[in-house]
Amino acid sequence: MATPFGVFRSPNISPDPEVGIGNWSMLDFINAMVLGLSPELEHYYPAFPYPHYQNINYDDLIDLKTYLDTLPPSPNQVADHELIFPYTFRRGVGLWKWRYLERNKSLRTSDPKTPVERGRYLVTGPGHCGACHTPRDVFGGEMVDRFLAGAESFEVGEGPEGESEGRIPNITPHSDGIGDWSETDIAYSLESGFDPDFDSFGGSMVEVQENTARLSAEDRAAIAAYLKSIPARRSD
Ligand code: HEC
Structure with a gap:
């Protein structure tokens, strides 16, 4: 996805344990979808539409993860994002979330x-x-x-x-x-x-x-x- 902030690449969300999300717990998945946080508690960029996915109810999130778990794992390794300074700093995303997440929740x-x-x-x-x-x-x-x-x-x-x-x-x-x-x-x-x-x-x-x-x-x-x-x- 080429944006004014740089190029975002969509990660592998197949159940591959190495390059996908096969090692994620249900809680890891819900934290990512609702809070925009990785299992290492790093902020995701909102190019991943969690400002919207936070509005999905828990039953549906659980069903989504359960479904993703049934898919064949893919070894596809996706390259990193190529962002423009200062967007390379993930910590700045915390400030962004503080400002915008509640608005979409409303x-x-x-x-x-x-x-x-x-x-x-x-x-x-x-x-x-x-x-x-x-x-x-x-x-x-x-x-x-x-x-x-x-x-x-x-x-x-x-x-x-x-x-x-x-x-x-x-x-x-x-x-x-x-x-x-x-x-x-x-x-x-x-x-x-x-x-x-x-x-x-x-x-x-x-x-x-x-x-x-x-x-x-x-x-x-x-x-x-x-x-x-x-x-x-x-x-x-
Ligand atoms: C990834 C971006 C994207 C998302 C997400 C998206 N749209 Fe669109 N939508 C577009 C674009 C681009 C067009 C213009 C398509 C065209 O010109 O042929 C469009 C056109 C439309 C139109 C036609 C409007 C018109 O005047 O011709 C409707 C209705 C519409 N979208 C509804 C929706 C609904 C409902 C959703 C959510 C379920 C949605 N869109 C989600 C990008 C998106």
Whole structure:
């Protein structure tokens, strides 16, 4: 992932005991997902979206680790990040967390029972939609008061399709966003990858949609209901 802070490489999370996370306990896994801390208690960079994953409930985190444990171990050794000074100092991330983690936590649901609250859970937790759709300030923290109002692409350079991603759309119910999409349109786009004008999703949304296509129809409808319920915000 090429960003203004340097290049981040996604580590091996297969159960390989040497290069993966095969030696991790359940607690190690939950600390990483919720607190952004490694088993050695070092800070992870928030390129790993733990500011969002902290909003996943413990039952789901336990299921995730249990599932990861069933995958074949991979010996793939991933190179280190190549970051630009001063981001090479992990300890600075502690300050960043103190400033930003609580903000993302404020978006979580306390009780994901109704469809709208289930949608809030999926969007602010596992779906981490704000990681791309919410604008960031100069420190790379998401501006929660501009939640999902569209952003400059955080990644620099070329997207998976060989073109620069540029701007990521506003997905609030504003006319700058997807205000004229019905709940059915939103749910259908997350299933099929087509917007109401039958243009297909591009850039990094392609991978996201490949995953939302695997959700249940109820979960896609819940995301749509939640996106219709949030405050309409104009794009900057
Ligand atoms: C990795 C970054 C990323 C994440 C995470 C992400 N998106 Fe997107 N999304 C994009 C990009 C880039 C586009 C623009 C695609 C295009 O122009 O074809 C987009 C487009 C969209 C659109 C179409 C908006 C329009 O006006 O055309 C919707 C709806 C949408 N995303 C919903 C979501 C939801 C819901 C989630 C969370 C489940 C999500 N996105 C997570 C990057 C992301």
